[in-house]
Amino acid sequence: MHYRTDAEAVAGLVSKGQIHRDAYISEEIFQLEQERVFARSWLYVGHASQVPQAGDYITLELAGSPVIMIRHSDGSVRVLINRCAHKGASIVSRPQGNAGRMLRCPYHAWCYKTDGALLAVSLKAGYKDTGFEASAAAEGLSVPGGVETYRGFVFARLSRQGMSFREYFGEALGALDNMADRSPEGELQIAGSCIRSVIRCNWKMYLENINDTVHPISTHESASATAQQVGEEFLEINPTALEQLLPFGSGYDFYTKMGARTLPNGHSILGTKFSIHTDYSDVPGYQESLEQAHGKERAREILAFSPQNVVLYPSLATKGSPQILRVLRPLAANLTQLEVWAFQPKGAPAIMLERGLTYSRLVFSPMSVVSHDDVHLFESQQASLAAAGNPWVNLQRQFDPAEQEQGDCRFEDGNNELVMRNQYRAWHALLMQPMGAQA
Ligand code: FES
Ligand SMILES: [Fe+2]
The missing domain is CATH 3.90.380.10 (Naphthalene 1,2-dioxygenase Alpha Subunit; Chain A, domain 1)
Structure with a gap:
């Protein structure tokens, strides 16, 4: 089977309440679902209480992409792709920690604000008149297509395509309300x-x-x-x-x-x-x-x-x-x-x-x-x-x-x-x- 190029084969994976085994065992289906299902769905990242102080972060992988969940200096929780805008090194490699006021790439020391904006590049003068301002690198760290914090629960959608957070979860969000409201302070x-x-x-x-x-x-x-x-x-x-x-x-x-x-x-x-x-x-x-x-x-x-x-x-x-x-x-x-x-x-x-x-x-x-x-x-x-x-x-x-x-x-x-x-x-x-x- 070549599921990526054969829409009919993908259509045949589900039939009257039966699921074809390839849905579970095929690596090709796994890759397709990473791209088409997981990247376009709202995935749970973490809870805001894991990063209480500015600069606190955790790292994890979402559908094959390494991400950082970090508390920005304005108090908001951000999700950034853990990939340096220069040549792609991981910005942080520990599972959790505190980055202080900025993230600094260990490879060539490019620095980023805790919201991912590019703060400084090494040997800045060397980029003069190179068109660097218009490059993807100048945009800083990439961010997922969507990020939402709901009652302290942080979610991200990797792709720019897909439903809005509220439309996607609808009344299922009541379960998160119920968990948070089990606190007299409304927080977990x-x-x-x-x-x-x-x-x-x-x-x-x-x-x-x-x-x-x-x-x-x-x-x-x-x-x-x-x-x-x-x-x-x-x-x-x-x-x-x-x-x-x-x-x-x-x-x-x-x-x-x-x-x-x-x-x-x-x-x-x-x-x-x-x-x-x-x-x-x-x-x-x-x-x-x-x-x-x-x-x-x-x-x-x-x-x-x-x-x-x-x-x-x-x-x-x-x-x-x-x-x-x-x-x-x-x-x-x-x-x-x-x-x-x-x-x-x-x-x-x-x-x-x-x-x-x-x-x-x-x-x-x-x-x-x-x-x-x-x-x-x-x-x-x-x-x-x-x-x-x-x-x-x-x-x-x-x-x-x-x-x-x-x-x-x-x-x-x-x-x-x-x-x-x-x-x-x-x-x-x-x-x-x-x-x-x-x-
Ligand atoms: S790869 Fe990060 S600064 Fe070069
Ligand atoms: Fe069980």
Whole structure:
């Protein structure tokens, strides 16, 4: 197959709720989706609380491009491409640090303001009458096509083509509001670092699984059964862990009633009515502090919205309670980096962060009693999809041939694989548009 030049082959990757294996295993598709899907989508970069002081920065890679997220001297958070305008060296190479008042390239010492503007070049006189002012280098560091900070969450769209931030995420932004409003001060503080792991599978397997309600009872049977068996003992040692592990034994019926909603552009809310997080014990005094800050009605609304997962397609999944982000950074067709970040809602009891950290370690860490079950299966899928015979992955549970192409759809049954098909519709729509066509 030559997907880059064969539009018909790209069209054939999705068929009536089935996904062709090349979507997961083909490097050519991976390169195409980096350009056509990831570069034109709004990707999660980081949280403003990671760079509290002017000059603070973090570095990361977004869809193959190295970027710097930095606090500019005017207080705003900027995203810059980490590529010197002179000859392309990395401006900074540490994962985080403080650049002071300017960024200085280690190669020939060109300097930039913290918003990327070119401040000084070495041997300036040598550029006189060369036309340098009109060159790309004179523009300083490149910036993504779009950057937006929403409630402290920083996003970027690499391409100049694509939807505006608000149009792209629409009502999915309510999940970020909910996370921030769980702070009586309306602000979150990120925990120092994240749990970062690399899984030998395609990123879409992980993202599908975030909406997969049918797997916990079988995949995580041993984790929930063990939690039940040692329940009494554990209750004394770590009641939070027990409270978080036991619901993994919830059966199909539980998810049948939880409610779900798909949104345009691949986003979704799983557990619009309740989730495995709904019955976590109250934190003394917390509800009162939220009521004081936001009013009784809004406080009730904030606490009542506790979905299983909200997907902000294609790079982010949120949990409102406990407050955790999962960020996917695809590295290759068969390699995906996962970051798990926990937050303290400012002004809320410290146990809120404790809950997030416990959940991250207990459920999302690859060393945990839960995640290793998933990772084992993702890696087995990745290895076996190339097998002779059936080339399709099936996502037809409750498939309705008349279901909307893309869009806002509310439904009760959380076991409906529409939450995954919706991701593939968004993916396929972008993949079908060569760069240059208006997204
Ligand atoms: S490559 Fe950065 S100053 Fe030359
Ligand atoms: Fe799982």
